[in-house]
Amino acid sequence: MRGEVCRAASIALTGVEGTVVTVEAAVSQQLPGMAIIGLPDTALAEAKLRVRTATTQAGMPLADRFITVNLSPAALPKQGSGFDLAIALSALAASQRLPREQLSSIAHLGELSLDGELRRPAGLLTATVAARELGFRRVMVPERGGAEAALVPDIEVIAVRDLAGAVAWHRGEPEGWRVLPYAGEDTEAGAHSSSASASDDTLSAAGDIADIVGQPDAIEALTIAAAGRHHISLLGPPGAGKTMLATRLPTILPDLTPDEAIAASSIASIGGAPLTGLVQRPPFESPHHTASKMALIGGGSNSEVRPGAITRACHGVLFLDEAPEFPRSVLDALRQPLESGHIEIHRSRIRTSLPARVQLVLAANPCPCGYAGSPDTVAQCSCTPNVRIRYLQRISGPLGDRIDLRLAVRRVPSVMLNDIEAPAPTSGELRERVTQARAAAAVRLEDTPWTTNGEVKGPWLRTTQLRLPRKDTVVLDQALGRGSITLRGYDRVLRVAWTIADLAGLDRPSRNEISRALVLRGGDLL
Incomplete structure (x- = not known):
């Protein structure tokens, strides 16, 4: 038997960043066996044994020939068992066990057990987010991890119980799989209710x-x-x-x-x-x-x-x-x-x-x-x-x-x-003050890449329409002139002063807020 190269898609994680990995499988006229190439680590290299056994246990043995599996891009190191599902499906397609038309349009994530059951790989939600950002509209995951993957919006999650269920979806059969609805709506509603x-x-x-x-x-x-x-x-x-x-x-x-x-x-x-x-x-x-x-x-x-x-x-x-x-x-x-x-x-x-x-x-x-x-x-x-x-x-x-x-x-x-x-304020009361102050800062920073005062760049505070008058910044200018603070410290005092003003409900900080911010930084006013 000699067939065409069959390709399935998966996701490789490097930290929290994802890369599309194309799993290529081809059958050649050699003694039965399997080789995985493309810089796999030990756990990934052992997938050939898991895939051979799982496909046989599921009643879909691979071709009685040598199967070469390539993980592309070959120069990217890959680790973990999350590629098992993509390897098994591409190998089955190369063995003419299932159609290959949609294999490369879906991100397949899952670890295989020896009996064909699918298990959740580490970083499943991270890989699902990466798949969405990389342009995939569907992701196939183990049913045990389906609820986690369904937390990601704007991507269809196909949950399968085992390898047979994954094959059933690609064959167009109705059993062994289901599409999960987006599960993040209730979470977000609860988060913003109060x-x-x-x-x-x-x-x-x-x-x-x-x-x-x-x-x-x-x-x-x-x-x-x-x-x-x-x-x-x-x-x-x-x-x-x-x-x-x-x-x-x-x-x-x-x-x-x-x-x-x-x-x-x-x-x-x-x-x-x-x-x-x-x-x-x-x-x-x-x-x-x-x-x-x-x-x-x-x-x-x-x-x-x-x-x-x-x-x-x-x-x-x-x-x-x-x-x-x-x-x-x-x-x-x-x-x-x-x-x-x-x-x-x-x-x-x-x-x-x-x-x-x-x-x-x-x-x-x-x-x-x-x-x-x-x-x-x-x-x-x-x-x-x-x-x-x-x-x-x-x-x-x-x-x-x-x-x-x-x-x-x-x-x-x-x-x-x-x-x-004098009863102390509770966390809930202070959290309400903090939320209101952040909302005021967010309105002011609406057209900027920042959302809180601690992120704002100093030049933006010193050179735009938010620049404060010299009569208000005189204590800060004097501290900079004496060497009590650096220019970075100058900018950070301004950020704190804006936060103090937001907590007080002021449009902008005055000399009092700037002086207080300087004292809180450990500066002096003499």
Whole structure:
């Protein structure tokens, strides 16, 4: 038997980016066997055994000849078992077991078991999103992962139970498959019905900002950071509540927008666990200070790229507790993605970009023992001046310059523990303020590529119609002239001032808002 080359389509993931892979199969006059070429990894190379066995168990044995399977483009490294379904269908078509007309017009995603059952591959939602962006109108997936793929709009999802069901669809038979309706409508409706949406369970599990006792200035600074998506650092002695403040920050952030939910869900899908709904709440990542640079920013080998903590926290919060304990090289690796919002990963055979649009929160003690300059504790600092300087210098100047708000957190006096006359605001109340402030910023930034003040480029604030008068920016100009802040710091103070104005319901910031933003950055007004 010698037939034509039969082609089926699938999707290869490099990070969160997808590439169309054409699976070509041809039968030649040689002894029975199968070879897979096109830079497969070990799991993919073993597909020839799974496909041979699964097709036989399903009652559709392949041709009793040698089958060559090529994965094109051949120069792109490919990994994983998600190509099994496309390989099996192209091999069956080459063996004249099913028509090949529609094989290349549908993205096939699925792993085969030995009895022909289809299993969900890692990154199914990510691959479905990539298939839609690459122009596919249909995607064929295992029934067990169909609900996840159906979360993606504007693409038809064909769910099949097993290999026989996939063959039945291509033959035009009615059994063994079904078309799933788009499942994201109810999720989005629930997400936008109110600020307390279907994600209330997630919020309650994270606690409430009202749990924090006696830190009104810190809570207000967190509210400003949340409203403008600004980076913030917390410096204070042990027990001051830095970690509690940081972990409550996600509870006052609004739900993700539909586009952000798809992006965050695609990143979560790569982790391997199946999704039952879109990620609606901003993600929160808090890596330990022993984490490597690759664990923080992502990386991998020549055949695979894995997202790091900064990508998993995309559209959410990346919290680095005990920040000076991280190696300086690891911290400095954050500088470029904090500015650009993405990470370029370069390997000898792979180049890809990972999203990294995060809100960074740093927490640190003032010294290794934690008690330097703390008048509110009887513990005395045992660190020498040089030790204190070296400790804080692990956070380099360029990284510190990218922090919008620098907050000194002090321990709560015991007398405030009994102060119940002034109830603290709840996360829901602050989330409503943050949502309103972001809505005001979104209207102002409607014709720009940005949605929050923390993303706005400085030249746009300094040179457009939003440029503030000199009488209002005089304190900021003086700080720049003295060298108290850099030009990057100048722009970041302006962004914070606009956020303060949005929270106050003002059309634009005045000298008071700019002065307050400068103080929150750690500047001075003298």
